[in-house]
Amino acid sequence: MKIQRSSGNVFRDLGFEAKEAESLRLRAELMVEVRRLIEGRKLTQRSAASLLGVTQPRISDLIRGRIDLFSIDSLVNMLARAGMRIQLRIASRRRPAQAA
Incomplete structure (x- = not known):
């Protein structure tokens, strides 16, 4: 059996392009927080x-993990309406090239 180290983003590991994989990762994290x-x-x-501030069927979609139906904005708005504070942290994925 061949074992491959994860990139740290399961969606990237599943073959999604980097941009889509990052969006899916963020949405998944936000959905987990709403569910918690x-x-x-x-x-x-x-x-x-x-x-x-949404409909009951929308909550049902969230509970069922329908990630494709939710934007980052909509999930952040839901958490904010519930009084949650959302923090954003930006980090470089790679080290900058060293000066020659």
Whole structure:
């Protein structure tokens, strides 16, 4: 069996282009946080929808992991409506080339 080290982004490892893989990774992380919030507060889908400013079917899609239906903006907006603070950290993936 051949084992390959992960790139750190499962979507990149699955063959997605770098830009799409990063978008999917961010959306997945945000979806996990929304789901944790819902479960942590023991909300029903209906009460979660009311809190997050979306419809109940939208919460159902989120719980079912329908990542293709959610943008980064929509997920950030949901978390913000719930009183969550979102922080963004930008980091370089590669070391800059050293001066010759």
